Each structure stands twice: as structure tokens, then as C-alpha cells.
Amino acid sequence: MPTESLPAGVLRGDRVSVAKAITEVENGDRDAESLLRAIGKKGRRSFVLGVTGPPGTGKSTIVDRLIEEYRRMRVKVGVVAVDPTSPITGGALLGDRVRMMKHTMDNGVFIRSMASRGWAGGLSGAVSEAIQILDAAGFGVIIIETVGIGQADIEIMKIAHTVMVVTIPGLGDEVQVSKAGLMEIGDIYTVNKGDLPGADAMVINLLGMVRDMKGRSPPVLKVSALKGEGVSTLFEAVEKERKKALSPQGKQVRLRSARGMVVELAKRRVLDGLDERVQKEATRLASEVVEGRLSFGEAADLLSDGEQ
Template identity: 50%
Template sequence: MIDDLIERMKKGDKRAVARLITLVENDEEKAKEIIRKIYPMTGNAYIVGVTGPPGAGKSTLLDKLIKEARKEGLVVGVIAVDPTSPFTGGALLGDRIRMQRHSTDPGVFIRSMATRGSLGGLAKATGDAIKVLDAYGCDVIFVETVGVGQIEVDIVKTADTVVLVTVPGLGDDVQAIKAGLMEIADIFVVNKADREGTEATIFELELTLDLEADKWRERGWRPPIVETVATTGKGIGELWEAIKRHMEFMKTSGKIEEKRRLRAEEEIKTIVSGWIARRVEDAIKRGELSKVVESVVRRETDPYSAADLITRTLLEVV
């Protein structure tokens, strides 16, 4: 079945792409098989992360950016991540509503994903879904994060360019700066720039960037600030040009290889830590670690020593 889906995907079958993404979301063993088979076909897409607080207009902004990319004949993939309800386990997955005019465009593939409890603004399977869209032949893949505010930092491990969207009057600009979101952004967008308070927001961002002037000079890239009104399209062209400039900077400076190497390291660490966590959990459920747990309860062994013993035992098994 998987081989058939991959062959259909290579021929441009969107339904096969959707089915492959569903499999990597829901079935870990099939996800492994899929990624093993398509991985040689990946590495060609450029990934743009779009993050920022709820209500900043990220989805509307993306709708306009898709149009800009399509004007240049680029094949576009979009992954929009929505939060999962802790009560019902469901997710609205409504971002596609704002981008529905692109649904019939053969050069655009839009997929909504639920976080399913993952923190950091991204779904656990986002990385694998990106690989499927990359293998499908997307030139650029936009990843829109949940919009949970101060923990939206996982996107920097996923995207080649990170666009941070804010709006005047949210009152969270200083909080975002304190939380370190300033550190992950390659481009700042002040959306809804027709609102009162736009100049103050831009001033605050510029001031913060000025305080880190030495760091930007060392990196070779100072994040630009772009004013947009996504509902009218104002500033969208300028934002797309800023994204392309950063893309060119990443490629010519060699930083894209550096970033992708770090991404590979993080991905391997995540897979290994997940593997260990699942096996420890399974062993505890089967009662295989009851003696170790009891020794910690009786204060005969500390938790760190117990964890070290379990980890070494698991690695020896491998």
C-alpha cells in the first residue's frame, strides 16, 4: 500500500499525499517505513515558519503569501497547526477556511494538523509531514504554528526562515521579547498596521533590535520589520521580497547547511529520547522495573542513578 501511495504521489496525486500524511500522523511504524522510502527525495523545499500570538492574522497573511509564491510558479505546501482541546481531544482545524480559494489550485497543498498535546506550537508529526510535502515536489512549505505565544520556539528547529507576526495593541510585545521570541525571528511583521499604535510597536521592535546590534552584525542579517494589512494586501509584496532576501542570504552564506545540520541533530535526539521514553513506560507497565522503582521509593537509590541504570540497560539491549 505504501509503495503504491508513494508512486501515486510522485505522479502528482494529492489524495496520495494526504493519505501519506495521515499515516505519518497516526501510525508510528508506517511513518518509519514512509520516511525511509521518501527521504532520498527530500531536501529541495524551502521551509518558512509563520508564528506569533493568536489573533495576529497569521492565516490571512499566509493566504496572501501563497498568492505571491504562485505568481512565480512555485509549488506551495502549507501546514497549519491547530491546538488540541485538553477536554475533548478534538481540534477545529479551521485555518483552511481562510485559504480555501487555493484549494482547487493544483500547485497548492494545504493540510491542517492538531498538536495532540505537543508543546512548542507544532504537532509532533509536523517534521514528517514536511518531508512528505518536500518529496511531493513543493518548492516552498509554509508552516503556521498554533499561536500560543511564549513557547512558540520549536519552529526555529523546523524552518529555514522564521516570520514573527504581531499586531499593535496586543499588549504582549514586551512579554514576547522577554520570552525570547525575538531570538528566533528572521523577519518581523506588524500586521493590521492600519490600527492605532502601529508606530509605537515598530519603535519598540527597532529599539530592541538596536540593543542587539552587535549580534546582528555578527550573524550578517538584521531582521527587517515589515508593515502589513493582510485583509487588504498592503505590504504583502514587501513581505514576500523580505522572505526571498533571507532565503538568498541563507543559501549564499552557507548558513542553511549549518541550520539543516542542527535540525538533523535535533531530530535524531528527539527520536532517540522518544524511543527510550516509550520503552521505559512499557517496562513500567509490565512491572519489569518494579524493583528499581521500589528502591527509589525506599530511598535506597536516587532517581538519577535509577534513570542512568535503566538507560544503560536499554542501550545494551540495542
């Protein structure tokens, strides 16, 4: 039997090929470039949903519920969970925080955790590449889960068509602290763990905060992902966004997301190249310092000047 090429496997929607392909982009393998070229001719058709919020608010539990809903409609769902805790492992390990294991037997679901540690500015580029692979493999809905506490998470959300911010009762202060970040980027807000006390107060609190920002009025929905309460309303809100994003009226949304992808991909290329050059140049300048021909400061000046 002739062995199938990796791009062909990806285009066929084979999960093993998709996993291999994402590992290639994650590792920055040279092969990844030709792979992306081979699969990247078609325009994007997938809907990209970003799910973000503080740690432990139930993002993965919500994503799991959304997967169930989409699978009922026979839509294939790909999930990339950006994991701030795990070291880079080659990306093959599914983080503990991804609680969607029950879909492992379903070929229409692909779940991957991507380590964010060690990526510096290039993470969004890697996520953008993973999105291209999942899109080419026919995953009609692609969900990116990030812990919305850092700037990198906010950056990643720029490539999503729609952003869902997940909070829980009593998280007022945490949300407030990152208000400028989290409160600006959401298209849908959820108060998850609605089965716990204080959920209604949190909804009112959030409605106030969201209205303060830019005068928009995105939905604020009380949900208990654990019990399944409010999930159908949440799903309807997501579906409304998906239909909008893929309709002629959604051109602006698609443009914004595509722009985010292009910028992040370009950044990754620059950073990769920059890093290689900087490392080489740093070695050369260090020997000048050791030989006494340059001071540390002069070497640092030369290293930074060379990059302007």
C-alpha cells in the same frame, strides 16, 4: 489498474497521497519509516519559512497572501499549521484557525493542520517528517505556522530557513514578555493589522527591541494582510530570504536548518522508543510496589535510572 504505492503518489505530488503520508507520520505508523526511506534519498530543495506570533495576529491571513503571490509564480506551496487547540484527530481535520480554504481546488497548494496537544517533545520531529514529504512532493515553498507562545514553537522554528514573527499594534507587552523567545528568532518582523491605530508606534517599538538583541537589523514591516497593504514589500523580503537560503551564500542557513531537522528527528525516535520502554518498565515496577517489595520512591528511582 495497478494501485500506485504511497511513495510513488507522494513523489508525483498527488495531494491525497501527501495527506495520507502525513497522517502516517503523525500517527507514528510503522509504515511511515519505510515511506520516509523511500522518498528521502533526494536532498532538500524546498525553502522552509516559519511564521510565528501570538494568537490571532493574522498569521494565516498573511500566509494566505503569500500563497497567492507564490501561485502567481507557479511555485507550489505546502502549509503546516501547528494547532495548539485541537485534540489529536488523526490530523485529517483542518482547524478553524486556518483561513486558507479558498485554495482547496488548487493542486499546487497543500494545507494541513497538525495538533500539538499530546505530543510532548516529539512535535518538531513530526513537523520535520511532514517537511520531508512536502519536499519530495515538489512543494518548493513550505510554510510552518505556529502560535509563538511556547518553547515548542521556538523549537520548531529552528528547522525553518527563515522565520517571520507576526505582531499587531498594541501587543507591546505580550511581545515583551516573550522577548527572549520571539525577539531573538525573527529574520523578518511584521506589524500586521496596520490598518488599526498604533501601528507606526509599534513599528518603532519593535525596531528598538530588535536592535537590542544581538545588534542585528532585520526588517520590521507594517502590513495589512486583510486589505493587502504592504504585502508586496513583505513578499519581497520573503523572496530575498528564499533566494539567499537557496544560493551558495546560504549554506550556513541550510546547514542550520538541516541540523535542526536531524536533531528533531532523532529526538522523536528517542522519545518514541523511550516512551515504549518506560511504559513497560513502569507496569513491572508498579506490580513490585503493589506487592510491597518496593516503595513508590524506589520504583521511581529505578525507572529514571534505567534511562540514563
